[in-house]
Amino acid sequence: MATTAFCNDIWFTTNDSFDLIGTTAPDIGNDIGHSLNTMSIVVYSLAFVLGVLGNGVVIWVTGFKIKKTVNTVWFLNLAVADFLFTAFLPLSVTYTASDFHWPFGNFMCKLNTTISFLNMFASVYILVVISVDRCASVVWPVWAQNHRNVRKASYVSLCVWVVALILSAPYFIFRDVGPSYHNKDIINCFNNYALSGDEDTYHETHQAMIITRFLLGFVVPFTVIVSCYAVIIHRLRRNHTLANQSSRPFKIIAAIIINFFLCWAPFHIMGLIEMANHMPEYSSEILDDITIIGLPIATSLAFLNSCLNPLLYVFMGQDFKDKVHKSILIVLESAFQEEETHKVSRPVRTKRVQI
Template sequence: MMEMTATPSYHTNTTGVSGGNDTFYDEYGDLRRSLNIMSAVIYCLAFVLGVLGNGVVIWVTGFKMKKTVNTVWFLNLAVADFLFTAFLPLSVTYIALGFHWPFGNFMCKLNNTVRFVNMFTSVYILVVISMDRYMSVVWPVWAQNHRNVRKASYVSLGVWVLALFLSTPYFIFRDTGPSFDDEKIINCYLNFASSDEDTPAVNQLILLRFKAMTISRFLLGFVVPFSVIVSCYAVIMHRLRRNRALASHSSRPFKIIAAIIVTFFLCWAPFYIMDIIELAHFSTNFSNPVLDHVITIGVPLATGLAFVNSCLNPLLYVFMGQDFKDTFRKSILNVFETAFQEEGSPSHTDSKSVETSQTLDKSVHNTEV
C-alpha cells in the first residue's frame, strides 16, 4: 500500500501507515500519530499471533501429520504467512523511530519483497486449494487417480516461483534516502525515478510505473484470484446442493467455503480499494481535501486488516479441520508425557502413535471436500 507525498518524484513510504515526515499530511498530524500508534499495535499483535499460529501449523502439518495433498497446501500457506509475520518487527521499529529506517538498503528491499511474496503466494495457494476442491467434487474419479503429494509439491513450488517473479519489481524499485524534512531521517520508499532530475519526462515515467504496478497488483493479486476462488466454490456449492447425500455428509465444507470467501474479501478488498483511490488521486495535479482525508484514515486501516489475514489463515484453513485438532492435541499431550515421564517408566507414545495414524487416515479422508 502506498502513501505518497505531493511531490513530482513520488517519494513514497509504502509502510501501510502515513509517514511521520510527509508534508502532504501535515494538516492531519494528530490523526496520523494516532493511526500510526494503532498500526504499530496491530503489527505487534499480528507478529505474535502470526508467528505462533503459523509456527504451530508448520510443526503439525510438516512433522506430525501424515503427508496428504491438503497438508501440502496448508504447509505452504503457513510458511508464507510465517515469513511475512516474522518480518513485522522491522516495520514496527520503522514506525517507532518516526519512519527512520536503520537497517540498510538491502533489508529495505527484502522487507518489502517478503511482504508481496507473502501476498501473492497466499492468494495463489488459496486459488490452488479452490481448484483442487473443485476437481475433487466435479471430477472425483480423475482427482482420485491424479492427486498425490508429489504433484502438489510441484504445484506449490510453481506458486512460489510465480510469487517471486511478480514481487521482483518491488525489490528493484525499493530504495532508501533522506527524508524531505530532515536529512538525518532515512526513509524506506518506492523510488520510481530513473534520475534525480525533476523534468516532465521523468515525472511522466514515474507516474507510468506507479500506474503499471498498482493496476497489475490489483488485477493479479485480487481480481483474477478472487474471481477463480468464487467461481470454483460457486460450482462446488451447486454440486453439493444437487447431491443431497453428499451435502448432508459434508455440512462442514459449506461453513468453511463461506468463511474462505467472506474473509478473503473483507481482508483484501479494502487494501485494493485504497490502492485504486490513491492511483486516481495522485494521477491528478490538484488536491482534493476529501480524498486526502480518506487516504489518511483508510490506508493504515486497510493495510492493518490485510496484515491480519496472515493470522486468520491458520484458523480458517487448518484449525477448523478435525484431523489437525486431533493431531495437535495428541502431539502436545505426548510432549508433556515425555517431559514429565519418570525414568524407567513405560512410555505410552508408541501405542498412541498407532492410534493417531489410524485417526489421521480416517479424518484426512473426511476433510477432503
C-alpha cells in the same frame, strides 16, 4: 497527500504509496496521526506474535506430525507464506515506532517489502489452487481420486511460489532509501519508480504497478475462486451425500477465502484511491484525507490476515467443547483432513490388558 519533490535527479516520494511497512500522516492533526501510528504498532505487534506462533504450530503439525495429504500440502504452503511475512514484522514495528526512520539499510528495505507482496501473491494463488482442487474433487471425484497425490501437489505449490516471486520482484527493484522530504535526518524506505528521472515515467510506473497488483493479486484470482465455488455449491445442492462428506473442509476453506477477501479488499481499494490522488485531474482534499487515514487502517487489516488462518483452523476444525479436551495436534489434523471418500479406514485398536 504524499509529497513528491524532484530531488537529487530522481523523483523522490515520501510516505509513498502502499509500501506495507507503514504510512506517515504529515498533513493531518498530530493527535490523529499519533493515534494511527499507535494503532499500526499494536496491530503489527499482535500480528507478529500470533502469526509466528500460530503459523509455526501449523507448519510443525502439517510438516512433521500428521500424514501428508494433498490438503496438508496446501495448508503447509499457506502457513509458510504467512510465517515468513509475520517473521519480518518487527522491522515494520521499529520503522513505525521511530517516526518512519529506516535504520536497516537499502537491502533490508527492498527485502522487507518484497516479502510482504510475496506473501500476498503466494497466499492468493494457493487459495486459487485450493479452490480448483476442491472443484475438481467435487465435479470429477473419480478422476481426482486417481490423479491427486502429494507429489503433484508439491510441484504445483512450487510453481505458485515461482509465480509469486516473479510478481514480487519489481518491488525489490523499485524500493529505495533516502532522506525524508520533511526531515533530512529521517531516512525513509520508499518506492522510487523514476528509473529515467522523468516525472511522466514515475507516474506511469506507479499506475502500472498498482493496476497490475490489483488485477493479478485480486481481481483475476478471486474471479477464479468465486467461479469454482459457484460450481461446487451447484453440485453439492444436487448431491446431499457429497455435501455431508465435504461439509467440514468446505467450511474451513470458505472461511479462509472470505477472511483473505475482507482483509485484502480494503488494501487494493485504497491503492486505487491513492493512485487517483496522484493524478492532477482527480486529486482533491477529500482524497487526501481518505488516503492519509485509510492507508494505515487498510494496511493493518492486510497484516492481520496472516495471523487469523491458524485460529480458523482450530475453531472450525470441530465443536468447541471437543477442542478443550483434545490436543492442538488432533484439532489441526481434523481441520486438514480429506473428505471421507478419500480416507482409508483404519483398523480399530483394542486396549490390551496385561494379566
